[in-house]
Amino acid sequence: MIRFTAIRLVEIVAMLVMMSFVIYALIGLMPGDPIDLMLGADPHLSAADVARLKTLYGVDRPLVERYLAWAQAALSGNLGYSRLFSAPVVATLLPRLGNSLVLLGSSFVVAFAASLALGIAAARRPRSRLDTAVNFACFAGVSLPTFWLALILILVFAQGLGWLPAGGMGGGEGGGMADRLRHLVLPVATLTIASIGGYTRYVRAAMRDALGQDHIRTARAKGASEARVLWHHALRGAMVPIATILALSFGSLVSGALVTEEMFAYPGMGKLIFDAVMGNDYNLALAALLLATAVTMLANLAADLAYAWLDPRVSYR
Amino acid sequence: MKLPLVLLAAIAGLSLAGPLLAYVMGADPSSVDLLDRFAGPSAAHPLGTDELGRDMLLRLLEGGSVSLTIGIAAALAAAAVGTGVGLAAGYLGGWTDRVVMRFADGVIALPLLPLLIVLAALDLNKIGVPHALADSPAISLVRIVVLAVLVGWTTAARLVRGATLVTRSRDFVRAAQSLGARVPHILWWHILPNVMGPLVVATTLSVGDIILLESVLSFLGLGVQPPLASWGSMLSSAEELITSSPLLAIYPGAMIFLTVIACNLLGDALLQRFDPRGAIR
Numbered sequence: 357m358i359r360f361t362a363i364r365l366v367e368i369v370a371m372l373v374m375m376s377f378v379i380y381a382l383i384g385l386m387p388g389d390p391i392d393l394m395l396g397a398d399p400h401l402s403a404a405d406v407a408r409l410k411t412l413y414g415v416d417r418p419l420v421e422r423y424l425a426w427a428q429a430a431l432s433g434n435l436g437y438s439r440l441f442s443a444p445v446v447a448t449l450l451p452r453l454g455n456s457l458v459l460l461g462s463s464f465v466v467a468f469a470a471s472l473a474l475g476i477a478a479a480r481r482p483r484s485r486l487d488t489a490v491n492f493a494c495f496a497g498v499s500l501p502t503f504w505l506a507l508i509l510i511l512v513f514a515q516g517l518g519w520l521p522a523g524g525m526g527g528g529e530g531g532g533m534a535d536r537l538r539h540l541v542l543p544v545a546t547l548t549i550a551s552i553g554g555y556t557r558y559v560r561a562a563m564r565d566a567l568g569q570d571h572i573r574t575a576r577a578k579g580a581s582e583a584r585v586l587w588h589h590a591l592r593g594a595m596v597p598i599a600t601i602l603a604l605s606f607g608s609l610v611s612g613a614l615v616t617e618e619m620f621a622y623p624g625m626g627k628l629i630f631d632a633v634m635g636n637d638y639n640l641a642l643a644a645l646l647l648a649t650a651v652t653m654l655a656n657l658a659a660d661l662a663y664a665w666l667d668p669r670v671s672y673r
Numbered sequence: 674m675k676l677p678l679v680l681l682a683a684i685a686g687l688s689l690a691g692p693l694l695a696y697v698m699g700a701d702p703s704s705v706d707l708l709d710r711f712a713g714p715s716a717a718h719p720l721g722t723d724e725l726g727r728d729m730l731l732r733l734l735e736g737g738s739v740s741l742t743i744g745i746a747a748a749l750a751a752a753a754v755g756t757g758v759g760l761a762a763g764y765l766g767g768w769t770d771r772v773v774m775r776f777a778d779g780v781i782a783l784p785l786l787p788l789l790i791v792l793a794a795l796d797l798n799k800i801g802v803p804h805a806l807a808d809s810p811a812i813s814l815v816r817i818v819v820l821a822v823l824v825g826w827t828t829a830a831r832l833v834r835g836a837t838l839v840t841r842s843r844d845f846v847r848a849a850q851s852l853g854a855r856v857p858h859i860l861w862w863h864i865l866p867n868v869m870g871p872l873v874v875a876t877t878l879s880v881g882d883i884i885l886l887e888s889v890l891s892f893l894g895l896g897v898q899p900p901l902a903s904w905g906s907m908l909s910s911a912e913e914l915i916t917s918s919p920l921l922a923i924y925p926g927a928m929i930f931l932t933v934i935a936c937n938l939l940g941d942a943l944l945q946r947f948d949p950r951g952a953i954r
Contacts, residue, residue, distance in 0.1 A: 371779060379791065387796035495941070499934035501885055503892050504908060504926030507915060515916055604781070611786030615889060629787045630893070633794055645791065648784045656782050 357664065364660065368653045372646065376430075379645050380423050383638050426642075436639035440632060445643045449628070453647060455525065456624035460613055462540060463547035468602065471552050475559025476586065479567060490556060497553025502612055506546045506619035513542060523621035543620045550612050551605065558601045562594035569593060596667040603659025607652045677938035684932055685741055691734030701731065721920065733924055736904040739897055740932065743814060744884040747821035751883075752876045754822055755829025756868075760860050762830070763837025774834065777827040786889070789820050793895035813898045817890060821883045828875050836868035870947035874940055881936030888929050904929045 401409075429436070435445040478490040514522035526539035566572070567590050575589045614626030621627070625648055632641035714721050721729050762773040793816065798804060806812060837860075840846060846863050854863075890896035891905025892912075899906060904925040911921035 375783075379788075382791050382795065385795045385799045386791070387794070387799075495934055495937050496930075499881060499885075499930055499937055501888050501892075501905075501908075501926060501929045501933075503889060504922070504929065507908070507912065507922055507926070511915055511919055511922075607782055607784045610784040614786050614790075618893070626787070630790060633790050641791070645787055648787055652784045653782060 360664075361657070361661065364657050368650075368657065371653060372650055375649050376427065376642075376646055377423055379642055380426060381419060383642055384419065386633070386636065386638075430643075435643045438632075438637055438640040440635045440637040440640060445639050448640060449625075449643055449647060452623060452625050452628045452644075453651075455622065456613060456617070456626065459540065459543055459547065459617070459622060459624055460609055463544045463551070464602075464609065466544065467548045467552045467555055470548070471555035471559050474552075475556045476563050476591070478556070479560045479563035480586070482564065487560075490560070494553040494556050497549060497551075497556075500550065502546060502550045502615045503619055505549060506542070506616060509542050509546060510619070523619075525623055539622075543616050543622050546616045546619070547609070547612055550616075551609060554605065555602065559594070559598055562597045563590060565597075566590040566594040592666075596663060599662045599666055600659050603655050603662065606655035606659075610648055610652055677935040677942065680931060680935040681939060684737055684928070684935070688734050688737030688741060691731060691738060694731065694734065729921070729924060732902045732907060733904075733928055735902040736907055736925060737928060737932070739814070739901060739903045740884050740887055740905075740929070743817050743821075743887050743897075744880040744932075744936075747818040747825065747883045747887075748876050748880045750818060751822045751825030751879060752829045752872060755826040755831075756833050756865070756872065758826060759830040759833025759835075760837055760864065763834040764841055764856070764860060764864070766838075770834070773830070777830050780824070780827050785824050789824065789886075789890070790893065790895060792820055792823070793817075793890055813896060813901070817887050817896055820890070821886055824886070825879055825883065828879060829872060832871050832875055833868050836871070837864050840864050840867050874944045874947055877936060877943055878940035881933040881940070884929065884933055884936070 426436075433446070435449075437443070438445050438448050441448045474490050474493075478487040481487055510522045513520045520541050521539050522542075524539055526535040569590075572585060572589055575585050580589070610626070613624060614630060616622070617624040617627040618630055625644060629641065629644045629648065631637075632644055758773060758777075762770040797806075797812065797816075802812075841864065846859060849859050849863055887896055887903065888905030888908070891903045892909045894906075894909060897903035897906050907925040908922055911918075911925070915922050
């Protein structure tokens with residue numbers, strides 16, 4: 357188990373190193389490089405100045421050399437300076453990561469709880485009216501464009517009814533916790549509705565599988581109550597595939613969060629990445645993308661470990 | 674199976690008939706009429722006009738043909754790439770298989786949308802795409818198809834690899850091998866037909882996903898570029914006007930929703946027919 361974790365961690369680090377190079381190279385290919393931006397801001401710069409600036413920033417050196425210099429600085433904790441926020445990248449990044457984890461975490465908990473209830477209810481009576489309704493609702497959920505859903509929610513609950521704020525994070529100017537929660541409702545609802553359909557389908561499929569096993573019949577024959585059969589015997593077996601799928605869906609959750617944060621002007625990682633890419637903030641975009649990748653891979657590792665913990669037959673030696 | 678098929682056929686048929694309808698109505702989807710902006714439904718404009726006075730119905734139909742073309746083209750391309758990779762990995766086995774499948778796992782685990790945004794924002798001139806091509810209006814369509822293939826090939830690759838692993842040791846493959854059949858012949862005539870069912874299902878399901886991806890990229894301003902209409906880009910310009918004219922945002926979103934749910938329901942119906950035990954999802 358320890359060995360498995362260690363190997364996976366090494367793999368993750370190797371993957372991150374690879375990704376950092378790929379992203380570094382890609383970001384250099386985006387339109388408008390820093391020198392062009394300076395040239396645009398100050399028309400008095402001469403060709404000689406441009407050449408001098410290029411040497412100063414090292415833009416004239418080959419890609420690999422520049423990457424190595426960046427990597428060396430990054431390893432000593434210096435990720436550079438954000439052009440967009442006029443602050444060090446690390447100081448910009450960390451609070452945003454916290455905000456995103458609050459959003460992702462709350463919507464994950466809500467979506468998971470709801471999908472367990474719906475999925476189990478649907479799996480107990482296959483082809484019943486409830487099952488059909490849940491199935492159709494799931495299809496509707498996965499087919500909704502997230503940004504459109506967000507627009508509709510804003511239109512109804514913020515513009516129409518005026519119950520909730522349309523965007524931002526709140527909590528400032530003495531608003532406190534209640535204000536922050538009010539600002540969280542619509543983004544969490546959006547992200548939850550967007551992910552619940554997929555989750556419920558997985559839960560239903562896993563529970564159908566689990567309920568068809570021999571040991572369930574044995575438990576029923578022993579006279580175990582329906583609740584015990586469901587929650588103790590069946591759910592335990594079903595949790596194994598469910599846990600894997602849920603953790604693997606973390607990547608798509610991060611993607612959904614990007615759109616949701618952008619729609620609700622919620623200051624999280626997703627919005628940060630989008631703004632950094634669109635605003636040609638190379639340092640920030642690079643660090644933010646790598647952080648998002650690292651978080652996703654760690655979530656996948658957690659899934660593998662949960663898998664072994666839930667299912668005693670699985671052992672990673 | 675019938676309902677989603679009818680729905681999809683209706684959307685596709687109407688979208689294809691868009692130019693004909695435009696001819697009959699004597700207008701085209703990009704003709705601007707600043708004196709007739711935000712008009713309500715009328716005989717001349719059945720769904721009203723948008724913020725530039727363009728006919729909403731014609732724009733929706735043009736968006737439909739753009740979205741469906743991208744969705745189907747990209748789904749087929751991703752399935753083709755994935756099939757090639759899956760066949761190679763499954764048939765060759767060993768190191769090729771391990772490396773390729775680890776790579777596919779890695780791609781699946783990435784936070785894809787943030788990375789796609791970087792890829793969608795790339796300056797094509799810097800990668801060495803010729804100017805004439807990089808600035809042509811069709812390039813935004815090609816770009817989305819390429820991005821969708823980069824994301825989507827893994828599903829087909831896994832399916833095909835799995836089936837190839839099972840099939841390659843079956844007796845009829847051994848027989849073909851011993852008769853001296855070449856590898857491409859075996860792959861094409863003996864292995865591929867055995868994965869066709871699940872592959873068709875997965876491809877159908879991916880059309881919906883790709884239309885969603887296209888709409889979100891277009892919404893963010895990175896997909897289909899104006900003057901060409903796409904449901905996502907229509908939503909993007911409608912977003913600022915959501916309070917004054919919400920219908921401009923509701924129509925294209927509803928079209929995306931209907932198209933994607935039709936693809937998903939059709940895929941599910943095919944799944945139950947081809948693969949009742951549900952090995953795909």
